[in-house]
Amino acid sequence: MIARFTVFFSLLFFSLNPCIGQATPFTQIWGDPFVTEQATAVVQLPSGSIFITGAADTDSIGGFDIVLSKLSPNGNLLWQKYYGTPHQDYANGLLLYDEDHLVVSGNRTEMVSGSFRKIAFLMAIDTTGKEMWTRDYPDSTGNTHFKTVEKTPDGGLIACGSVSAANGNGNDSYILKTDATGNPQWQGEYQDTLGDVAQAARNVPGGGYIVVGDQHQQHGHYNMYITRLDSLGKSIWAKTITQENNGGAQNVIVTASGNYLITGESYPDISEFYFDIYLVMVSPNGQIIKESFIGESFAEAGYRVYESPHNIFTVCGYGYNFANLSTDMIVVRTDSNLHETNRRYYGTNDLDQGFDIVPSVYGGFLAAGFSSAGNDNQFMLVYDPFPEENTDGLEIEGQEKWAIYPNPVKSGEYFYRSPSFLPTKFTIYRLTGQKIAELHWDAGQDRAKMPSHLTPGVYLYHLEDGRNKTIGKIIVQ
Numbered sequence: 001m002i003a004r005f006t007v008f009f010s011l012l013f014f015s016l017n018p019c020i021g022q023a024t025p026f027t028q029i030w031g032d033p034f035v036t037e038q039a040t041a042v043v044q045l046p047s048g049s050i051f052i053t054g055a056a057d058t059d060s061i062g063g064f065d066i067v068l069s070k071l072s073p074n075g076n077l078l079w080q081k082y083y084g085t086p087h088q089d090y091a092n093g094l095l096l097y098d099e100d101h102l103v104v105s106g107n108r109t110e111m112v113s114g115s116f117r118k119i120a121f122l123m124a125i126d127t128t129g130k131e132m133w134t135r136d137y138p139d140s141t142g143n144t145h146f147k148t149v150e151k152t153p154d155g156g157l158i159a160c161g162s163v164s165a166a167n168g169n170g171n172d173s174y175i176l177k178t179d180a181t182g183n184p185q186w187q188g189e190y191q192d193t194l195g196d197v198a199q200a201a202r203n204v205p206g207g208g209y210i211v212v213g214d215q216h217q218q219h220g221h222y223n224m225y226i227t228r229l230d231s232l233g234k235s236i237w238a239k240t241i242t243q244e245n246n247g248g249a250q251n252v253i254v255t256a257s258g259n260y261l262i263t264g265e266s267y268p269d270i271s272e273f274y275f276d277i278y279l280v281m282v283s284p285n286g287q288i289i290k291e292s293f294i295g296e297s298f299a300e301a302g303y304r305v306y307e308s309p310h311n312i313f314t315v316c317g318y319g320y321n322f323a324n325l326s327t328d329m330i331v332v333r334t335d336s337n338l339h340e341t342n343r344r345y346y347g348t349n350d351l352d353q354g355f356d357i358v359p360s361v362y363g364g365f366l367a368a369g370f371s372s373a374g375n376d377n378q379f380m381l382v383y384d385p386f387p388e389e390n391t392d393g394l395e396i397e398g399q400e401k402w403a404i405y406p407n408p409v410k411s412g413e414y415f416y417r418s419p420s421f422l423p424t425k426f427t428i429y430r431l432t433g434q435k436i437a438e439l440h441w442d443a444g445q446d447r448a449k450m451p452s453h454l455t456p457g458v459y460l461y462h463l464e465d466g467r468n469k470t471i472g473k474i475i476v477q
Contacts, residue, residue: 024383028076029379041092041094042094045361061084066089089109091106103123104123104149188209194216194217199212204228250264251304255311261307268293275301321347364383426438426440
């Protein structure tokens with residue numbers, strides 16, 4: 001009877017788990033071959049539906065317009081909608097706020113007092129494509145723009161980008177905390193006398209934020225900077241990561257170990273003429289732990305990165321593909337020491353670039369960017385299971401595998417494991433790799449309560465009982 005009970009729930013687990021089923025890679029390129037189009041950000045719902053934002057010079061509303069596309073799990077375009085003003089509108093970031101709506105960050109260009117200015121905005125759109133609200137954040141005399149937006153623990157938003165410097169010399173970093181509907185609450189501190197731009201802001205364990213960006217240097221080029229802000233936006237510490245040549249930040253994640261991993265581009269030394277993908281691991285107190293230059297003979301850059309269990313990092317950007325003698329979207333996987341372990345190129349014989357990458361609910365990743373396959377740029381989306389991660393020892397051959405059920409499970413409700421013979425630790429991670437909860441089962445115990453603070457979404461879990469280890473995904477409703 002016990003064996004039949006276990007098999008039943010194992011089958012139930014696999015029937016509910018969306019990670020089973022789709023593993024067919026695809027590359028989709030679509031759009032008008034005579035119109036400039038590019039995707040800048042991608043998210044995936046637990047159901048498998050894919051949303052991509054970007055911009056297109058269709059002039060359907062006026063000039064460049066914001067574009068939101070919905071695709072099926074296998075990459076088929078379901079619908080595409082445009083948003084904006086009669087002027088130029090650009091989407092730079094996309095947040096899956098919950099399963100019902102998204103938030104887009106970017107900037108638009110408008111005529112103000114006889115001159116064109118950039119104005120930062122946030123826009124909420126539901127998953128049917130209906131605009132819910134839009135907030136503009138202009139500067140009284142200069143320009144503003146937003147790069148990324150992230151949901152904060154209190155349900156609000158934190159967005160970052162740049163604002164024209166008060167001294168008229170370039171830009172300053174612009175870091176804005178809002179409530180859930182975009183109403184400003186505070187503006188973060190970080191400025192440099194020669195100019196800087198914030199590229200990404202992330203929540204950190206224990207409260208507050210980590211922000212990375214580009215900082216202008218006295219001798220003319222720019223370098224990465226990283227600053228730690230408290231929960232009200234006050235700077236706790238700041239650090240410039242200097243190189244002899246140009247080097248800039250594109251994004252940052254909080255790793256499972258609590259450190260900060262920055263990705264961007266830089267020259268490894270003064271003898272080089274082209275950028276490499278540049279990765280820097282920084283401790284919570286601002287000390288550089290390790291760094292890595294990943295590159296070939298021509299230019300490469302890393303725009304986004306995510307972490308899988310066991311400190312495996314996957315980076316997306318662009319790099320020169322000697323197989324077709326062109327610059328392609330590149331995806332590179334590294335080990336915990338930031339050493340390259342896998343590399344793949346995607347695209348055509350024309351210019352292709354990747355601007356965003358996220359782990360797919362089916363395993364592998366989704367990467368979005370553009371391809372110059374037509375007479376101009378077009379939207380590009382890649383799904384690839386990628387080579388299997390090194391999971392030696394996670395599952396022991398011949399031993400019964402765990403089942404977690406129900407899956408999906410509601411936040412704050414009980415879920416179960418089977419079998420349940422040994423004390424077991426159950427660790428939950430965000431898809432970006434940040435550890436957010438740890439639960440424990442005693443020997444013979446078969447249930448635990450999903451933490452009530454978890455927002456709806458897909459999470460990674462790691463189970464271990466001293467003899468066995470396994471990893472998987474669980475959906476919280």
